[in-house]
Each structure stands twice: as structure tokens, then as C-alpha cells.
Amino acid sequence: MDRLNALSRRVPVNAVYLAGVLPFLWIVWLTLTNGLGPDPVKAIELRLGELGLQFLVAGLAITPLRWAGLNLIRFRRAVGLLAFFYVSMHxxxxxxxxxxxxxxxxxxxxxKRWYIIIGMLAFATMIPLAVTSTNAAIRRLGPAAWNRLHRLVYVSALGGAIHYLMLVKAxxxxxxxxxxxxxxxxxxRLWRHGRRQVAQSA
Amino acid sequence: VAGLTYSPSAYSTSEEPNSLEEITSYNNFYEFGTGKEDPSRNAGALTTDPWSIVIDGLVDRPGSYDLADVLKDQPLEERIYRFRCVEAWSMIIPWIGFQLSGLLNRVGVQPGAKYVAFETLVRPEEMPGQQSPILDWPYREGLRLDEAMNPLTILATGLYGEVLPNQNGAPIRLVVPWKYGFKSIKSIVRISLVAEEPPTTWNMLQPSEYGFYANVNPTVDHPRWSQASERRIGAGLFGGRQDTLMFNGYEEEVASLYSGMDLAKFY
Known part of the structure; x- marks a missing residue:
């Protein structure tokens, strides 16, 4: 684990941004070369949405990984902004x-349509998070308020996943x-929260 | 594969058909997987010869008919039809087929028959999608007898002048152009004439979303998505949408089948 942490410290954050836009460039490339099959519109929409969900899930994994000893917190802002980028493009x-x-x-x-309402809600909850992603915003809000606000991402991720499930057949x-x-x-998170409360009251 | 012999039909639309590539690589055929590209990838292993169809129920001449026998004396026509999926996309498809009424008349429909029920092959070893219980196999569909006898309703055995590719429902499938695509059951192994409305697969799975009738109707939404417009496959990246037509544009031919019926109730 220490070696993994040491390794991750050597990875510049910009590399994560760069790697994160590669799938987007890949979609652009496939679009230009007719590589997306007979229905490129649906393929583009689906791929962008899935990438949004993938980055949301990756962002949510960072804190539990830290409990397990792997510290990737430096990359969380990049992962979150990439999720916002893909969901916006979707x-x-x-x-x-x-x-x-x-x-x-x-x-x-x-x-009228719940999957669209929920999807739009999930997108809307990401806007304040993207807007307050700068160091200046963190300072202005204070870390406690910033952390509380950024729990909105739970709604974004849950909403995004439900949105996906609701629009498919079967x-x-x-x-x-x-x-x-x-x-x-x-x-x-809930489980850990519960354990800590038990520990505190004991 | 030898080309089929067929004649043109007055029922064909003059709209430009989708390419063979589009029609054969963008399919909903859950027996081969839920992805649109799964059927073209997985359907190659399906054995379509020999093939027989059980025709039973309220008919004068029930039995298991070899495919060649089913096709005997049925004149093949090219029917270039609009095809509208319940997922709000559409294509133009040049089917080769014959009228279902021709077959039903040959086997002799008895007076008590009110509906026609269809079943797709169940063969999980060749149809990998059937290895998961994603639908209640076999895939089942049905029509009211007057719908089945309508001249627009065909059994298709070909596409673009050639034998039907497996992913499109080889060797024989139903095509009902004024209904959402899921009614047009593929790879048929059983046709039963029955007195009561038969259970149908998507209706069994989600009755609030998929009715027995499933007529294309821009004014009756699917509970989750609008049916007002559709995307034409092949229209290109900025092709946008077009308005969906009542009965998929076959109002003149079929509207009378439903006169007096509340189509919002019988969706």
C-alpha cells in the first residue's frame, strides 16, 4: 500500500485530466470515422452518460479507498470535474x-418523465459542485460547509444510476x-458512520 | 445464397430504404443479447435448416409443417415498409414475404378462432440470450384475427432480395408495419389459432408499458418516453427527429380495424 501511495504521489494531477479526456477524443474519432455503428447518436449519448457515471463512481470510491490506506485524494477534484464534463456533454x-x-x-x-426529471436533477446537483471546485471557493465556504455541500454528489451519483436503469427495457x-x-x-459510508456513532456513545 | 424471386407491391413506400448494413447490424433480438449489435454478432450459429412450424389450435389442418411446405404456393412480394420501434427509432426496410392471410387460409381457420398466437424458437445452446431469464422464453406474440388477415401483415423470409439474415429473424418472421416492432416476432416455430387473447412477452413483463395492440400512435405515450417523434436510423448526426405518423402511416389501411375502440385504453 505504501508503495502504491508513493507511486500515486509521483503522478501529476494534470495526467488525470489528460487521461480523462482521452475517452472523449476517442468518441470524437469514432464519430468522424463512422465507427459508432448505424445509430451514432444513441452511441454517443450512451457512451458519454456511461463515462459520466464511471467518473462519479470513481470519485465516490476515493474516500473508502482512503480508509483502506490508499490516498488518492489529490485526484478527486479532477475526477469530479471530469464527471461533470461528461454528464454535461451527455x-x-x-x-x-x-x-x-x-x-x-x-x-x-x-x-412528465421520471427518468428525465431524475437525470436532470442529478445534473443540476453537480453544478454547484463544479462551481465551488476552486481553491478560492473552498476557502470562502470553509472546509466544513464545503464538505457538507459536496455531499450533494451522493444525489448526483444515485440519480444518474437510477436514470440509467429507468430508461432501459427489461x-x-x-x-x-x-x-x-x-x-x-x-x-x-453509512456503515462507517454508524460504527463511529456506536464507538462514540460507548 | 441464391436471390429470391418476388414481385413488387403497391403497399411499398416510396421512401428510401435503409442500407442492408444498417438493417442487419442494429437489431433488437434479445435471444442473442440485449445490445443492438449482439444479434449480428451472435446469430450466426443459429441453425435455420431444417426448420418446421407447428400450426395448431382452431384450424382444419393442424400439424408440424416443414418450412418449404409453409412457403409452398405463397407468392413472394417485396414490401418496403416503415418500421417503428417502441424505443422511438425507425427504419425503412425492403422485406420479401407473403401475406399471413395466405397461410391461414390454406390451413383453414375455424369459426371459433379470434386470435393468432406466435412463438419463437427456444434453443439456448444457439441463442445465448436465452441462457439468462431476461424475458420469459419463448418469446410470444399475438394478433387479433382481423389484424392477422389484413393484407399489410406478412410473414417475411427475405430482405433486399436475399434470404433473411439470422439476426433479422430467419428463416421466417412476422412483419406488422403499423405496430411497434416488438409485435413483429422473429424465427417463428409455432402459430396457434385461439379463441382468447394470447399472452404476449413484453405485455407479460410490463403490462403498463407494452399493450397487446401496440399500434404506433403518436398521441399515446409510452409511460416512460414520448411517442410523438422518432429518429430515423441513418439520418446522420444532425438528422434530428421526424413526427411519428398515426398507425405508422398506414392509417388508411388499418384505422377501420379499430373504429369505436379507445386507443388510449387498448394501447
């Missing part, structure tokens, strides 16, 4: 490519896997 793909700027239909969906494996990952990572 939304943009929906608005432009999928819905073709049919504002009326989107507005109707936005008040019960395919992928959306269930994301939801399971989010539930486990949030459950670990």
Missing part, C-alpha cells in the same frame, strides 16, 4: 443530437452494475 448530446432541439417535446418530457446488466456500485459506495 445532456448536450440529448438536447442537440437526440431531441434535435425539439424544445416543446423536451419541456413536456421534463415535467433488466440488462450494465445499469444494474452502476447502481450496485453506487449503493455499495454509499452504504460503506
Amino acid at each position: 445532456l448536450l448530446a440529448w438536447v442537440t443530437l437526440d431531441m434535435g432541439l425539439r424544445w416543446e417535446q423536451m419541456a413536456a418530457d421534463l415535467v 433488466w440488462p446488466v450494465e445499469p444494474l452494475a452502476y447502481l450496485a456500485a453506487v449503493v455499495v459506495l454509499l452504504g460503506l
Whole structure:
């Protein structure tokens, strides 16, 4: 574990940003070379959404990993901002490519369809987190308030995973896997929180 | 594979068909996996010859019919149909097939028959999707007898003038162009004439979302998504959407089947 920590300290944060945009560039490349199959719109939308969820899950894993002794906290902001980037691009793909700027239909969906409401809510909860991701914002809010605010990411991740599960037919494996990952990572926090309360009251 | 012999049909749309590549690599056929590309990847192993279809229930000549016997004397036509998936995408597909009514008339429908029930092959060793209980196999579909007898309703055995590729439901599948795609059951091994509305797969899984009728209807939404518009596969990145047509544009031919019915109730 110490060697892993030592290794991670040698990785510059910018490398995480760089690695994080590679999947985006890959999608762009596949789009330009007709590599996304007969329905590139759905493929783009799905891949962007899945990447958003993957970075959300990765971000949620950082704290439990720290309990286990692996400290990746330096990368958490990059992971979180990459999640926000992919979820934003996913939304943009929906608005432009999928819905073709049919504002009326989107507005109707936005008040009527739970998977869209929940997906939009998950996106909305990420906005304040992205906005307050700077060092200056952390100082201004103070660490305690900043930490409280950033628990909103639990809502984003849970919302994103539920959104995915709600839009598929039947019960395919992928959306269930994301939801399971989010539930486990949030459950670990609850479990630890519960143990600490027991320890305190003892 | 030899090309099929067929004649053109007045029921064909003049819209430009999707490419063979699009039609054969973007499929919902859960017997081969839930991904759109799974059927083209996994369906190659399906044995479609020999193939027989059990025709039973309220018919004069029930039995197990060899595929060649099913096709005997049925004139093949090219039917270029709009195809609208319940997931709100669509294609134009040049099917080769014959009218279901031709087969039903040949086997003799008895007066008590009100519905036609269909079943897909169950063969998990060749259909890997069936190794998981994602749907209640066999895949089942059904039509009211008058829907089955409508001249638009065909059994397709080909595509683009050639034998039907496995991922599209070889060797024989139903095509009901005014209904959502899931009604058009693939790789049929059983056709039963029955008196009562038969259970159908998606309706069994989620009755609030998938009705028995499943007529394409832009005014009746799926509970989770709108049916007002659709994306045409192959329209390109910025192709946008087009308005979905009542009965998928076959209103003239089929609206009378449902006169007096509340289509929001019988969705």
C-alpha cells in the first residue's frame, strides 16, 4: 500500500485530466470515422452518460479507498470535474443530437418523465459542485460547509444510476452494475458512520 | 445464397430504404443479447435448416409443417415498409414475404378462432440470450384475427432480395408495419389459432408499458418516453427527429380495424 501511495504521489494531477479526456477524443474519432455503428447518436449519448457515471463512481470510491490506506485524494477534484464534463456533454448530446432541439417535446418530457426529471436533477446537483471546485471557493465556504455541500454528489451519483436503469427495457446488466456500485459506495459510508456513532456513545 | 424471386407491391413506400448494413447490424433480438449489435454478432450459429412450424389450435389442418411446405404456393412480394420501434427509432426496410392471410387460409381457420398466437424458437445452446431469464422464453406474440388477415401483415423470409439474415429473424418472421416492432416476432416455430387473447412477452413483463395492440400512435405515450417523434436510423448526426405518423402511416389501411375502440385504453 505504501508503495502504491508513493507511486500515486509521483503522478501529476494534470495526467488525470489528460487521461480523462482521452475517452472523449476517442468518441470524437469514432464519430468522424463512422465507427459508432448505424445509430451514432444513441452511441454517443450512451457512451458519454456511461463515462459520466464511471467518473462519479470513481470519485465516490476515493474516500473508502482512503480508509483502506490508499490516498488518492489529490485526484478527486479532477475526477469530479471530469464527471461533470461528461454528464454535461451527455445532456448536450440529448438536447442537440437526440431531441434535435425539439424544445416543446423536451419541456413536456421534463415535467412528465421520471427518468428525465431524475437525470436532470442529478445534473443540476453537480453544478454547484463544479462551481465551488476552486481553491478560492473552498476557502470562502470553509472546509466544513464545503464538505457538507459536496455531499450533494451522493444525489448526483444515485440519480444518474437510477436514470440509467429507468430508461432501459427489461433488466440488462450494465445499469444494474452502476447502481450496485453506487449503493455499495454509499452504504460503506453509512456503515462507517454508524460504527463511529456506536464507538462514540460507548 | 441464391436471390429470391418476388414481385413488387403497391403497399411499398416510396421512401428510401435503409442500407442492408444498417438493417442487419442494429437489431433488437434479445435471444442473442440485449445490445443492438449482439444479434449480428451472435446469430450466426443459429441453425435455420431444417426448420418446421407447428400450426395448431382452431384450424382444419393442424400439424408440424416443414418450412418449404409453409412457403409452398405463397407468392413472394417485396414490401418496403416503415418500421417503428417502441424505443422511438425507425427504419425503412425492403422485406420479401407473403401475406399471413395466405397461410391461414390454406390451413383453414375455424369459426371459433379470434386470435393468432406466435412463438419463437427456444434453443439456448444457439441463442445465448436465452441462457439468462431476461424475458420469459419463448418469446410470444399475438394478433387479433382481423389484424392477422389484413393484407399489410406478412410473414417475411427475405430482405433486399436475399434470404433473411439470422439476426433479422430467419428463416421466417412476422412483419406488422403499423405496430411497434416488438409485435413483429422473429424465427417463428409455432402459430396457434385461439379463441382468447394470447399472452404476449413484453405485455407479460410490463403490462403498463407494452399493450397487446401496440399500434404506433403518436398521441399515446409510452409511460416512460414520448411517442410523438422518432429518429430515423441513418439520418446522420444532425438528422434530428421526424413526427411519428398515426398507425405508422398506414392509417388508411388499418384505422377501420379499430373504429369505436379507445386507443388510449387498448394501447
